[in-house]
Amino acid sequence: MEQKLSTRQKRILKFIEAFIGNNGYPPTIREIGEAVEIASTSVVNYNLNKLVEYGLLARSPEVSRGLRLVGGESPKEVPFKVVDITHLVQIPLVGKIAASAPVPLPGEDFGYYYDDDDIIDVPQGMLGKHRQSDLFALRVTGDSMIDAMVADGDVIVLERQNIARNGDMVAVFLPERGETTLKKYYLEGSQVRLQPANPTMDPIYVDADKISVQGRVLAVLRTLH
Amino acid sequence: MEQKLSTRQKRILKFIEAFIGNNGYPPTIREIGEAVEIASTSVVNYNLNKLVEYGLLARSPEVSRGLRLVGGESPKEVPFKVVDITHLVQIPLVGKIAASAPVPLPGEDFGYYYDDDDIIDVPQGMLGKHRQSDLFALRVTGDSMIDAMVADGDVIVLERQNIARNGDMVAVFLPERGETTLKKYYLEGSQVRLQPANPTMDPIYVDADKISVQGRVLAVLRTLH
DNA sequence: CTTGACACAGAACATGAGTTCGGTCTATAA
DNA sequence: TTATAGACCGAACTCATGTTCTGTGTCAAG
Numbered sequence: 001m002e003q004k005l006s007t008r009q010k011r012i013l014k015f016i017e018a019f020i021g022n023n024g025y026p027p028t029i030r031e032i033g034e035a036v037e038i039a040s041t042s043v044v045n046y047n048l049n050k051l052v053e054y055g056l057l058a059r060s061p062e063v064s065r066g067l068r069l070v071g072g073e074s075p076k077e078v079p080f081k082v083v084d085i086t087h088l089v090q091i092p093l094v095g096k097i098a099a100s101a102p103v104p105l106p107g108e109d110f111g112y113y114y115d116d117d118d119i120i121d122v123p124q125g126m127l128g129k130h131r132q133s134d135l136f137a138l139r140v141t142g143d144s145m146i147d148a149m150v151a152d153g154d155v156i157v158l159e160r161q162n163i164a165r166n167g168d169m170v171a172v173f174l175p176e177r178g179e180t181t182l183k184k185y186y187l188e189g190s191q192v193r194l195q196p197a198n199p200t201m202d203p204i205y206v207d208a209d210k211i212s213v214q215g216r217v218l219a220v221l222r223t224l225h
Numbered sequence: 226m227e228q229k230l231s232t233r234q235k236r237i238l239k240f241i242e243a244f245i246g247n248n249g250y251p252p253t254i255r256e257i258g259e260a261v262e263i264a265s266t267s268v269v270n271y272n273l274n275k276l277v278e279y280g281l282l283a284r285s286p287e288v289s290r291g292l293r294l295v296g297g298e299s300p301k302e303v304p305f306k307v308v309d310i311t312h313l314v315q316i317p318l319v320g321k322i323a324a325s326a327p328v329p330l331p332g333e334d335f336g337y338y339y340d341d342d343d344i345i346d347v348p349q350g351m352l353g354k355h356r357q358s359d360l361f362a363l364r365v366t367g368d369s370m371i372d373a374m375v376a377d378g379d380v381i382v383l384e385r386q387n388i389a390r391n392g393d394m395v396a397v398f399l400p401e402r403g404e405t406t407l408k409k410y411y412l413e414g415s416q417v418r419l420q421p422a423n424p425t426m427d428p429i430y431v432d433a434d435k436i437s438v439q440g441r442v443l444a445v446l447r448t449l450h
Numbered sequence: 451c452t453t454g455a456c457a458c459a460g461a462a463c464a465t466g467a468g469t470t471c472g473g474t475c476t477a478t479a480a
Numbered sequence: 481t482t483a484t485a486g487a488c489c490g491a492a493c494t495c496a497t498g499t500t501c502t503g504t505g506t507c508a509a510g
Binding site: 007010011014015018020023024025026028035036058060063064065066067068069120121122123125126127128143146149150151168169197198199200216217218219220221222223224225 | 245248249250251253283285288289290291292293294315317319344346347348350351352353368371374375376393394422423424425441442443444445446447448449450
């Protein structure tokens with residue numbers, strides 16, 4: 001059964017989900033309208049009734065906030081699922097990363113000592129589930145990471161981690177070369193194959209005990225202007 | 226921690242819990258009063274405020290059914306900070322982009338089937354200030370955009386726009402070649418220089434009237450795993 | 451006994467919020 | 481062309497619902 005929801009209707013559903021997750025109770029028609037950019041309450045009402053037709057929503061007539069999501073999923077799980085989507089994780093931007101230096105790791109002793117501009121917000125659902133204290137971000141300076149498809153000015157979000165599993169994109173420091181790179185990690189015998197994200201470029205091979213994994217890359221964020 | 230809840234307050238808590246479980250939204254003051262046999266709404270209000278004092282309940286003033294059960298734990302350190310949803314921008318993921326086809330723009334009836342997750346949340350501060358309705362996102366398929374430092378699977382956020390200013394990163398469709406690319410835009414006389422983001426690659430030059438700007442790139446999002 | 455905090459009742463009040471209705475716009479069918 | 485239906489807007493309407501106020505009765509401290 002293929003239900004073609006309009007973009008608005010999808011946004012409405014998503015918003016209701018998120019709102020309930022954040023507030024514990026459903027939104028009003030007007031709150032939905034504001035969030036989804038619908039000027040008239042009647043239009044929101046109109047689309048809500050559509051969603052009821054499609055069996056995605058339940059409404060209690062004449063009841064404020066009388067909405068309930070009734071998708072195929074178990075309704076019990078909704079609030080938790082939503083939490084993942086709508087929560088923002090605050091990640092400290094602890095410094096810059098360049099090929100010529102090891103990754104600056106967040107200070108352990110002094111914990112939270114960053115000013116406001118050094119914290120970036122990321123929707124929790126965009127990353128997986130991780131201990132927030134293990135997350136940190138770095139701004140890339142220079143073009144040395146182009147083989148990792150990472151440009152000057154990009155922000156990368158990392159999870160602090162000393163080991164890696166095959167296929168992980170990791171930040172590794174190579175003491176022999178005295179440089180840091182972002183590569184995909186593949187352990188092959190006693191050697192490690194470090195594969196650039198750019199498929200046109202060749203991997204490098206290093207002894208497994210001669211590299212230092214600094215963290216696993218979870219996301220790359222690039223904003224223009 | 227002793228909590229000397231009156232029988233009424235216990236019944237209220239119990240009822241709220243049951244009501245939310247049954248209906249998906251919290252009860253009104255009057256519904257509580259009826260269930261717990263309290264004659265006056267003010268008394269219900271009175272006891273609800275007591276429960277808030279005890280840290281067992283959260284209320285949103287002037288909000289219908291603005292109740293939320295909250296654990297008895299101390300509100301000291303919440304692992305994830307709850308943020309107002311209005312700080313998130315909801316952007317429709319309207320389709321895929323590949324070198325071989327023009328950009329699918331929102332509103333064009335492509336008969337698209339929208340999934341549950343073709344809306345992405347982005348912190349408002351990450352983009353600039355834009356009309357939300359002008360924003361859309363595309364998922365990149367294939368490695369054809371590597372010269373723009375965009376990898377397979379990346380999501381790009383665009384602002385719908387037909388013109389471009391020098392230096393803008395834009396999605397342009399080249400009718401002559403029948404392909405779409407992401408390039409930096411520089412108008413030079415009657416020609417346009419399209420500069421790849423990757424500094425090691427060379428620009429291409431096209432007649433200004435032979436290109437079609439589809440939108441301006443605001444951000445590139447890449448998640449691993 | 452008086453005082454005051456506490457729990458409660460009842461009713462009026464103000465506004466939050468669902469509903470309804472007339473009208474516009476666009477696309478498609480007749 | 482006209483007609484019809486879907487999606488939308490704006491405003492009015494009405495009830496649902498939170499808030500506030502005055503006033504009871506109880507009970508323990510003074």
